[in-house]
Amino acid sequence: MSLSSLSLLLLASASPLATPAPVRDDPPAVAPGIEAAADDPTDDPDAQSSQDVVVTARRREERVQEVPIALSVISGEDLAKSGAFNVSRLQQAQPALQFYSSNPRNSAINIRGLGAPFGLTNDGIEQGVGFYVDGVYIGRIGASTFDFVDVERVEVLRGPQGTLYGKNTTAGAINITTRAPSFTPESRVEVSLGNYDFLQTKASVSAPLTDTVAFRLSTSGTTREGTIQNIRTGVDQHRLRNLGVRGQVLWNAASNLDLTLSGDFNRQNPLCCVQYYVRTGATQRPLARQYAALAAAFGYTPPSTDPFDRVTDLDARSNSRQEIGGASLVANWDVGAATITSVTAWRYWDWLPANDRDFIGLPITTVSQNPSQQKQFSQELRIASNGSNKLDYTLGAFFFHQTINTQGSQVQGSAASRYLLSGADALNPNVLNGLTSTNTISFDNSSFAVFGKLNWEVASGFHIQPGLRVNYDKKSGFYESVVSLHNSQFNFDATADNVAALLAARPAGAARTTFQNQINTLAPQRYSPEFSDWNVSGDLTLSYDFSPDIHAYATYARSFKSGGINLSGLPLNSTSTGVDLSTQTVKPEKVNHFELGLKTQFLDRRLTFNAAGFWTEVSDYQATVNNNAINVIRGYLANAGKVRARGFEFDTSFRPSQRANVYLNGAYTDATYREFVNAPCPPELSGGTATAPGGVTDPAGTPGGRSPAFCDISGQVLPGISKWSLSWGGEVNVPVGSSVGQVYVGYDGNYRSRFSSNPSQSAYTWIDGYSLSNFRLGYREGDFNIFGWVRNAFDQHYFELLSTQSGSTGLIVGQPADPRTYGLTISSSF
Known part of the structure; x- marks a missing residue:
């Protein structure tokens, strides 16, 4: 592994919540979303039942079962043994969580099917799932794709969280808490080896510097060779080259005041994330201009028509290099009746990609990349009560400023x-x-x-919990595309200012047609969109504690996701010499959410069963469209009329004894467009002669046929969402020798039913349902643990996503998920 030298920055470590989470030396108890709880080698079968999982989901420490939110918790130990070392792998254990990525920048995190539009990233919008690390809001999902380093726990909050979390959390939030500095010296080491030359190392050390100052230093490195062979370049694709460092200093400045200064640096340099030939499907484009005829004209055949042969011949450079880092200062001041918390943070994200956007080994698009640099500053100030018998409160203010600069380029090749x-x-x-x-x-x-958020116990066990948030957003942007061509036959530089003059100089004939074709393929344009708006979010939760172990709640939330601006190019107007400025901005999403939930534990808290039902309606849903315009490379945003997501979830875990535990979690999600009458058409209806709205069209897949200007997809399912998603597993152990050590075997499985991989439902882009199985067998004694593992044990062939080649050629390309992997992990604490 070749990595350039590191510069250690200081970043956020203390919890975002009213008080930092304590360093826990005891194993957590059974809770939903935890892999049937952490392992407990104690000989006392009742020890586990007496413990409680403590979370900070509502910005204060609470027992997870008493929080009236659909909430799952995964401990750092469970992350390690399941191999979930980043957000992408986290979704295998969380049925309601969806993560999609064609590369780190083009990533989306959705919960219950909502959060971000399916498709390529647009700088001018924000996600609807808040992502927090130690209280710091991460402004871009791309900047959340780092490897987990020294994580204590991950909390996944489902449903709108806008009255407590600082930014656009209309679908939910992911709240990551890392291990805090300890005044007891400790160190941790973990090494994993596997096939494909997989090597992952993790290490951390923590100790006091003085009686009032302690530090923690953590690092992680991951390398793996690629799982897809590029026969043209000889370099395997989908390799991993990741490195992360985090440092934290905790100062107990007074008995009631602590400050944590933290910093992190992450560098990733993988060769990902390639998509290549999967299948073909008929479109409305003339037959001579569909994939089979075009490939034959060049004498081209892909190296394999079976995508799970894992070979490609992509001829453009591929890379997904990124740097992520930042610094934060968190202060907690206990003033008696309340704690005042300040979270100050600065972060950056530097993205340097390279892509092959024609997806085959022909020089059609030889360069397609959008290097991007983000910087953000945030300041949050909160006051939270320290516990009242009848009334608790959290009040706060949040400020966020973000800049993004992107330098895009696209170059067409000799086959274009x-x-x-x-x-x-x-x-x-x-x-x-x-x-x-x-x-x-x-x-x-x-x-x-x-x-602000209140928790008022109006009667014994009955709580009323209203919340309110007033938010102001202001966004401005600039987009300019300069188009040039300099070869043996053509020589010009076209801008938004001179394109009309260049076109006028070619008043008629072949020269005008040619120039028109050139500027329709890549259009010169310039515009400066702006958006600003106030909105008010609110929620009301009623909860009742039937007993210490049975809790029910009902929630209504009115939430907003900020409006956005289009920064990926706009469709041309009717003259094809300018852009349609009416598409510069998109309106905010307006969310009405209803939820009923039940949280229960039985058998001395060895059996946990939690369930929630939800109904969410989103007006002015922000969707990615392209209107079949080849000049808009990355698609642009538009508002769909209405989207509805409804369903139910359950989380169960059972520990019959200290020697065994099992869990089963599931989600049923019915997410559909209720009103989207001007949506982009699926590939089988695209590429033909354009007709006016309401005009005569031809059946789908008619070569040379007539295509509708747009399609009504009301009633169709949202992309990327399985109706059914399940995760299950467990572990059994037996004592060895003097019962100090244990031999154990564990299993984790998950299932997703089929889902659409195109914004408009297409017969060509359904991803079939699949099930994954992961096994582990190991020995542990005290703080020492060694285990062998197999992931995707039955080598399930499945796609992370499918998409179409631009130009309505009918080529369907895909990104295969990882094959079977296996290896060995050794870890110890000192």
Whole structure:
């Protein structure tokens, strides 16, 4: 592994909540979302039942079963043994969580099917799932794709969380808490080896520096060779090269005041995330311009038509290098009746990609990349009561400022003319060969909010919990695309200012048609969108404690996801010389959410059963569209009329004795467009002669047919969402020798039913349901643990996503998930 030198920055470590979570030396108890609880080698069968999992989901320490939120918790130990070392792998244990990524920048985290539109990233929008690390809000999902380092626990909160979490949490939040510095010296080491030359090392050390100052230093490194062979370059794709460091200093400045200064640095340099040939499907494009005929014209065949042969011949460079880091200062001041918390943070994200966006080994698009740099500053100030018999409160203010600068480029190759054009220009490679779009994109985003939440016990066991948030967002951006072509036949630089003059200089004939084809393929444009708005979010939860172990709640929430601006290019207007400025901005999403929940424990808290039912309606849902415009490379945003997600979830775990535990979690999600009448059409209806709205069209898959201007997909399912998702597993152990050590065997499984992988439902882009099985066998004694593991044990063939080649050629490409992997992990604490 070759990695450049590190610079250690100081980043956020203390908990975001009213008081930091304590360092826990005892194993956590059984709780939903935990892999049937942590392992407990004690000989006392009742010891486990007396413990409680403590979380900070509501910005104060509470027992997880008493929090009236659909909430799952995964401990750091369970993350390690399940192999979930990043958010992508976390979804295997969380049925209601969906994570999609064609590369780190183009990633989305959804909960219950909601959060971010399915498709390529647009700088001008934000996610609907809040992502927090030690109280610091992470402004881009791409910056959340780091490896977990020294994590104490991960809390997944489902449903709107806007009155306590600082930014656009209309679908939920992921709250990660790392291990805090300890005044008791300790160190941890973990090493994992596996096939594909997998090597992962984790280490941490913590100790006091003085009676009032302690530190923790943690690091993680991951390398793995690729799982997909590129026969053209000889370099395997989907390799891993990750490195992370975190440092924390805790100062107990007074008996009632502590400050934590923290910093982290993460560098990832994988060769990912390639998509390649899966299948073909008929479109409305003329038959001679669909994939089979185009490939034959070049004498091209893919190296395999079975994507699970895991070979490709992509001819453009692929990379997903990124750096993530930042610093924070967290202060907690106990003033007696309340604790005042301040979280000050600065973070950055530097993204340097390379992609092959034609997905095959022909020089169609030789460069397609959008290097991007984000910087963010946030300040949160809260006051939270320290516990009252009848009334608790949290009040706060939050400020967030973010800038993003992106330098996009796209270059067409010698095969582009034949692939993208018709007529005489299709036979002249010089028409598009070397055609280059250079994009300058900037984004400035400021947000301010005040919020509050009450918990009033109006009668014994009966709580009324209202919350309110007032938020202001202001966004401004700039987008400019300069198009140039310099080859043996054509020589021009087209901007938004001179494109009309260049077109006028070609008043008629072939020269005008050719230039029109060039600027329709990559359009010069410039615009400066702006958006600002106030909104008020609120929620009301009623909960009742039937007993210490049986709790029920009902919640209504009215929430908003901030409006956005389009920063990936706009569709051309009717003259094809300008852009449709009416598509510059998108309206905020407005969310109405209803939920009923039940949390129960039985048999001395050895059996846990939690369930929740929800109904969520989203008006002005932010969706990614493209209107079949080849000049809009990354798609743009539009508001769908209404989306509805409804369903139910359950989390169960059972520990019959200290020698065994099992769990079963599930989610049923019915998420559909209730109103989306002007949606992009699926590939089988695209590529034909355009017709006016309401005009005559031809059946899907008619070569040379007529395509609708847009499609009504009301009633169709949202992309990326399985109706059924399950996770299950357990572990059994037997004592060895003097009963100090244990031999154990564990299993984790999960299932997802089929889901659509296209914004508009297509017969070509359904991903079949699949089930994964992971096994482990090991020995542990005290703080020492060694185990062998097999993940995707039955080598299940499945796709993370499917998409289409641009230009309506009918080629369907996909990104296969990891094959079977196996290895050995050794860990110890000192």
